[in-house]
Amino acid sequence: MTLEARNVVAGYGDKSILEQVSFTLQDGETLAFFGHNGAGKSTTLKAVVGLIPVQAGEILLDGERIDGMPIADRLERGLRLLPERRGVFPDLSVKDNIDIVARRNCAGSGSKIARDDVYELLPMLKSLRGATAGAMSGGQQQMLAFALCLLGSPRCILLEEPSVGLQPDLVEQLFGTIREVCVTLAVSAILIEHRIASAMRIADHVMIINSGRLVFRGTRAEAETINLWDYF
Numbered sequence: 001m002t003l004e005a006r007n008v009v010a011g012y013g014d015k016s017i018l019e020q021v022s023f024t025l026q027d028g029e030t031l032a033f034f035g036h037n038g039a040g041k042s043t044t045l046k047a048v049v050g051l052i053p054v055q056a057g058e059i060l061l062d063g064e065r066i067d068g069m070p071i072a073d074r075l076e077r078g079l080r081l082l083p084e085r086r087g088v089f090p091d092l093s094v095k096d097n098i099d100i101v102a103r104r105n106c107a108g109s110g111s112k113i114a115r116d117d118v119y120e121l122l123p124m125l126k127s128l129r130g131a132t133a134g135a136m137s138g139g140q141q142q143m144l145a146f147a148l149c150l151l152g153s154p155r156c157i158l159l160e161e162p163s164v165g166l167q168p169d170l171v172e173q174l175f176g177t178i179r180e181v182c183v184t185l186a187v188s189a190i191l192i193e194h195r196i197a198s199a200m201r202i203a204d205h206v207m208i209i210n211s212g213r214l215v216f217r218g219t220r221a222e223a224e225t226i227n228l229w230d231y232f
């Protein structure tokens, strides 16, 4: 078992956005997370990684309660968040971005994904090694941010719109890489996506949120039997 949310209530200040959100994600599984703008997708990921406090309920990683733990401790346990359109050092080259994060995340032995591995997983970064991150296209920066979030020993990666700014063939490549990482390294992933059809192709489970409540939770096969738009 990897990640479990039990009746999570969370929001901003005194205000609750999430109402009793519960889900479980096992090793190696990918969960596609859909919902309209403002439904509570990012808020869910923020609560899991610790950017906002949980007002009620529990979050467990491998059976251990992590809600209330400092963000750094959750990162150490392998939680990774790829925020939308953020997450690179803009003034540094691709190589320096990767080297710096690798030095922090891959220290010691037993790291699942080392510096050289990310170039193999995301070959487009090889030719961009010397490029200044902030001067690259949005899609290229997104690929680099994804690479940085993989370095070390990720257990569960939380991805916010990773396909933003990517041309269609790169979307398929990125999604293929997400799937490969999950399956071969037993990493689990939550994927917030507006490209529903592409996300569905790599998903084991589907979850839809509406006004802070989970209105659908099921396997991909179950999701394929319904009209997802009825739940938005």
Ligand SMILES: Nc1ncnc2c1ncn2[C@@H]1O[C@H](COP(=O)(O)OP(=O)(O)OP(=O)(O)O)[C@@H](O)[C@H]1O
Binding pocket: 012, 017, 035, 036, 037, 038, 039, 040, 041, 042, 043, 044
């Ligand atoms: N920092 C914040 N302070 C107060 N309210 C916020 C904050 N961030 C988000 N919200 C509110 O929380 C609700 C859920 O927002 P959230 O960002 O989780 O939606 P989302 O499903 O990720 O939407 P999108 O697809 O547009 O990113 C919205 O009503 C939003 O206005």
